[in-house]
Amino acid sequence: MAKKKVKYKATNKTLRQQIYEFRWIYFLGIPGLIILLLMNYMPMRNLIMAFQDYNPHLGILKSPWVGLEHFQTLFQDxxxxxxxxxxxxxxxxxxxxxxxxxxxxxxxxxxxxxxxxxxxxxxxxxxxxxxxxxxxxxxxxxxxxxxxxxxxxxxxxxxxxxxxxxxxxxxxxxxxxxxxxxxxxxxxxxxxxxxxxxxxxxxxxxxxxxxxxxxxxxxxxxxxxxxxxxxxxxxxxxxxxxxxxxxxxxxxxxxxxxxxxxxxxxxxxxxxxxxxxxxxxxxxxxxxxxxxxxxxxxxxxxxxxxxxxxxxx
Amino acid sequence: MTSQSAAVLKKKSDRKKMGMKARENVYQGILWIFLIVLALTMILPFLYVVILSFTDSTAYQAGKLILWPEKWSTEAYQLILSGDGFMNALKSTLFITVIGTPLSVIINAGLAYMLSKPIPGKGFFNKYVMFTMLFSAGMVPNFMNIKQLGLIDNYFAMILPSLCGAWTIMVMRSFFQSLPVDLEEAAKIDGCGPLKIFARIVIPLSKPMLATMTLFAFVSYWNMYFNCVMYITSTAKQTLQVYVQKVVLSSTVSDVVDLSMDLATTVPQEVMRMAAVVVVVLPILIIYPFLQKYFQSGMMVGAVKG
Structure with a gap:
């Protein structure tokens, strides 16, 4: 982290200026970042289902929590x-x-x-x-x-x-x-x-x-x-x-x-x-x-x- | 005396050379036979299906081995192509392929280009992409996610999940990094903005790589199977791969083929199944020669290492 700060100083530009300078480069990358967020990172929030007794009528937020019960069942199955x-x-x-x-x-x-x-x-x-x-x-x-x-x-x-x-x-x-x-x-x-x-x-x-x-x-x-x-x-x-x-x-x-x-x-x-x-x-x-x-x-x-x-x- | 012995020696070495040549020929012959047999195992199953798909219904007897039909006919193809089942599947596959392939290449290339530049936060974005390679949420969380996004039974449920891949991005990134910087620098001095540099210089320079990636994306969309099984509920939106699988496994092929006319009874089911397989594979076979050029290039090596 410290090293990076030195680097920014060497170019005599603040971080904000640097980001501004590369704004069009970021623009090119943003669609991909969003797709990865939607398709690879968003599903991860559903991992909490594994610690619940998921009921489709109640939804993820209201389903009862069961802790590690499913994992215990798993190893006995x-x-x-x-x-x-x-x-x-x-x-x-x-x-x-x-x-x-x-x-x-x-x-x-x-x-x-x-x-x-x-x-x-x-x-x-x-x-x-x-x-x-x-x-x-x-x-x-x-x-x-x-x-x-x-x-x-x-x-x-x-x-x-x-x-x-x-x-x-x-x-x-x-x-x-x-x-x-x-x-x-x-x-x-x-x-x-x-x-x-x-x-x-x-x-x-x-x-x-x-x-x-x-x-x-x-x-x-x-x-x-x-x-x-x-x-x-x-x-x-x-x-x-x-x-x-x-x-x-x-x-x-x-x-x-x-x-x-x-x-x-x-x-x-x-x-x-x-x-x-x-x-x-x-x-x-x-x-x-x-x-x-x-x-x-x-x-x-x-x-x-x-x-x-x-x-x- | 000396010239005589020299002649004998020369004769000996000639014979030795000839012996080596003969041995080399035998060696090459064995290699050729092995490789031809191997190539045939790759081609023959498909050739068998192609030949049988043209069998006339009168020449076909169920359970009898046919290698070369006595009578040829294209009636199975006529049935397959006129059926609604095929037309719907073709529409759906064409839609996801035509939208998905260019979108996938453009989005991946944009992100890869961003990662190839010395931008602030580069380390974080690299890890952000790499992590998707390392850990996957799994089938049920992915399914729930598509459901939460309201994409069930929507074509985009098949397009979006395979749009971006960490592996593609990494291969593209290392390609962009290997491009000479001089051209970009020169364009910058001439007053070109980053977007113009990307479109006018980087993309034309990366044509071979982008062509390879386009073909990979095309194949992955054309071969779309399981995302369709999971996310698509209506039969009219199923892809060609799901369609062909149903045709092959169904005991009532004509239902899957979904004929507009009532002709199905004359053509044997097996012949119809084979015709369906041929029709679905055909586009892959057509683009395959274009892939050839890139087989030995570095890009393919990166591809295999994945």
């Missing part, structure tokens, strides 16, 4: 632990696919033909731009019991159709494959950029020493992009409590409800969808998730800064 378990299973399984974009980037980097490389990039990035509603529809066309492509092929070969979309065994596999399909190409961009930044003289020197391409990849490319890989892994760990909600919501059905009930799905089904029966309790669940999330983001930021990776980002 079997459903809560099921949600936590499902979230961690889906996140954990997705984490297994973490090396896929790295491997894809390494492979794409080995391709010599620039046109072919571009064609491959164009096709693997495409799924990123499709909505989950479309991806879910495509999954349905491929896997549905009667009309699905896979089951039609199975039937042709004399096998019984399998209800993949309703199977508790298959549903996690479907979710993970969908995520992989949608994000593997897009995720490889960051590693391709890291590879493009590697000093080419390293490769020339290695070639002089008789290294083959595989050795170059293993001993130069991979170690060079390792800091980027680490940062991405740490950031990924920071989102372990979140799943792609739209995806899980769209793949939900009565048969796999037990497996796919993650936090937001439960929150939605028991508040907005069912007409305000459990607004307070679901807000409490939301707070639990948001707090864990914030903690993880702060933790991952702290780790990446401490490890000296900030240059990578």
């Amino acid at each position: 079997d459903k809560f632990y099921n949600m936590l378990k499902n979230t961690l299973i889906i996140s954990g399984l997705s984490l297994l696919t973490f090396p896929a974009p790295v491997i894809l980037a390494l492979i794409m980097n080995e391709v010599r033909n620039a046109k072919f490389k571009k064609f491959i990039q164009t096709s693997v990035y495409l799924p990123h731009f499709l909505s989950w509603a479309i991806v879910a529809s495509l999954t349905f066309f491929l896997l549905s019991t009667e009309q699905g492509f896979v089951n039609k092929v199975a039937e042709m070969m004399g096998n019984e159709p399998t209800a993949y979309l309703f199977s508790s065994k298959w549903i996690y596999v479907i979710i993970v494959v969908q995520s992989l399909w949608k994000s593997v190409g897009w995720g490889s961009i960051v590693y391709l950029a890291a590879i493009a930044g590697i000093d080419q003289s390293l490769y020339e020197a290695a070639k002089m020493d008789g290294a083959n391409r595989f050795q170059c990849m293993w001993k130069i490319t991979l170690p060079s992009i390792m800091p980027t890989v680490m940062v991405m892994l740490i950031l990924r760990m920071g989102t372990i409590i979140s799943v792609d909600f739209e995806q899980v919501f769209l793949m939900n059905n009565a048969m796999v409800k037990q497996q796919l009930e993650v936090f937001e799905v439960y929150i939605y089904n028991n508040s907005i969808a069912s007409g305000s029966t459990q607004y307070s309790y679901t807000t409490a669940i939301g707070i639990f998730k948001s707090v864990i999330n914030t903690g993880l983001v702060l933790l991952t930021n702290w780790i990446t800064n401490r490890k000296g990776y900030e240059g990578v980002m």
